Amino acid sequence: MLFPTIALIFVINSLELELKYGPNIPMSNLNRNYQTTSAISSALNFNNFQLAYGFAKLPNKINRQEYINWHEIALVYHYPFIKKERNSMLASFGANYNYFLRRMLSVEEKTYAFGIKYGLGYKQKFTGGDFVDKIRPALLARVYLNQVIQARDWNYNQIMTSEFFLLLSLGISFQIL
Amino acid sequence: MKKSYFFFIILTLTISCNNSDWLLYRAGSDYFPLKTGNWWQYSQYGQIEQVEVKAETVVYGTECIHLLRNYADEFWKKTDNEIRKLYIRTVNIGGTDFEIEKNWLLQYRLPLVLGAQWAEIFTDTVLVMGDTFRISHTVRRMVSEICDVNVLAGTFQQCYRLDYLEQVKINDSLVEDYAGYEWYAPQVGLVKKVINNRETLLMDYSVKQ
Numbered sequence: 001m002l003f004p005t006i007a008l009i010f011v012i013n014s015l016e017l018e019l020k021y022g023p024n025i026p027m028s029n030l031n032r033n034y035q036t037t038s039a040i041s042s043a044l045n046f047n048n049f050q051l052a053y054g055f056a057k058l059p060n061k062i063n064r065q066e067y068i069n070w071h072e073i074a075l076v077y078h079y080p081f082i083k084k085e086r087n088s089m090l091a092s093f094g095a096n097y098n099y100f101l102r103r104m105l106s107v108e109e110k111t112y113a114f115g116i117k118y119g120l121g122y123k124q125k126f127t128g129g130d131f132v133d134k135i136r137p138a139l140l141a142r143v144y145l146n147q148v149i150q151a152r153d154w155n156y157n158q159i160m161t162s163e164f165f166l167l168l169s170l171g172i173s174f175q176i177l
Numbered sequence: 178m179k180k181s182y183f184f185f186i187i188l189t190l191t192i193s194c195n196n197s198d199w200l201l202y203r204a205g206s207d208y209f210p211l212k213t214g215n216w217w218q219y220s221q222y223g224q225i226e227q228v229e230v231k232a233e234t235v236v237y238g239t240e241c242i243h244l245l246r247n248y249a250d251e252f253w254k255k256t257d258n259e260i261r262k263l264y265i266r267t268v269n270i271g272g273t274d275f276e277i278e279k280n281w282l283l284q285y286r287l288p289l290v291l292g293a294q295w296a297e298i299f300t301d302t303v304l305v306m307g308d309t310f311r312i313s314h315t316v317r318r319m320v321s322e323i324c325d326v327n328v329l330a331g332t333f334q335q336c337y338r339l340d341y342l343e344q345v346k347i348n349d350s351l352v353e354d355y356a357g358y359e360w361y362a363p364q365v366g367l368v369k370k371v372i373n374n375r376e377t378l379l380m381d382y383s384v385k386q
Contacts, residue, residue: 026205026277029201029202029205030201030205033205033288062257062258063258063287063288065258066288066290068201068341100200102200102204104290104293107290107291107320108292109200109291109292109323110200111198111199113198116378150198150199150200161202163201163205
């Protein structure tokens with residue numbers, strides 16, 4: 001299902017490259033042991049859809065020999081609920097696939113987990129000469145809540161455990177196609 | 178396109194719920210909640226063992242945790258990276274006790290991660306009233322499995338199983354020899370152990386985080 005969806009998006013729209021950087025704040029249970037860290041992400045935007053990759057390394061607060069590497073691939077829909085000529089406010093909702101690698105010295109645990117992303121964004125477009133109009137640069141500020149779902153109780157159809165990350169990021173985007 | 182997108186989201190959420198490896202939950206949990214007032218009650222081959230965290234105290238100039246195990250004193254030291262236990266071993270000669278071992282021996286390296294293993298060996302030679310005592314005390318542990326454990330107090334998920342070995346030799350004679358397994362549950366602590374084929378199961382507990 002993923003690949004047909006991506007292919008469908010590819011054939012429809014123009015393509016933007018987006019680079020973002022900002023704090024990744026572990027919340028809920030994780031906040032006890034892991035520090036806030038920086039996350040870097042890059043994305044391809046197809047009008048309101050986005051295919052993004054993100055990475056962060058979360059160090060243990062008390063034992064620096066232990067850390068968690070977080071990798072994410074996300075498909076997000078941005079809905080511009082306020083849209084003006086040069087700026088817009090976006091409501092975002094999407095699903096992501098997370099890979100977590102927990103490592104201490106030479107031993108490691110790893111897992112994959114799906115998650116849900118929701119958040120808000122602000123996009124400020126720049127205008128200027130021919131070149132600027134061609135690449136259409138924009139400044140981005142986004143706030144995401146990333147809910148990583150780890151298990152569900154099938155008997156009661158309830159999510160049993162989720163971990164949350166709050167992602168704040170600033171970035172830029174360029175039109176490449 | 179929107180239809181296919183929402184179908185994709187529903188599909189991912191459905192698949193996601195099959196994931197039973199709660200790495201983040203384990204990573205954020207305390208497997209050794211040694212807070213004052215916490216207590217655990219175990220069923221130990223027909224008898225009851227009561228363990229209680231009495232207070233934080235200072236012993237031999239070291240800040241530690243005073244624990245009562247069936248009203249007998251134990252002293253544990255929990256730091257950021259490890260947990261140690263105070264061992265004091267004496268020999269009685271002519272009606273007087275003489276210390277031949279006094280050390281904080283490593284019990285657990287923190288945090289617990291599958292595959293981690295550690296060992297610490299205390300060795301010393303002590304001369305007491307003309308007799309020589311060569312003591313060797315070894316504790317080994319390895320985190321060997323993540324599993325669910327069903328005991329009298331309930332079912333505990335995402336437990337770590339630790340393989341355990343402890344040996345004490347005095348003058349090359351084995352005076353204590355323990356081998357077995359321990360299971361630790363997140364936010365609870367020890368829920369089960371099988372040492373020298375004797376089983377200890379958690380019956381009841383009260384744990385403050």
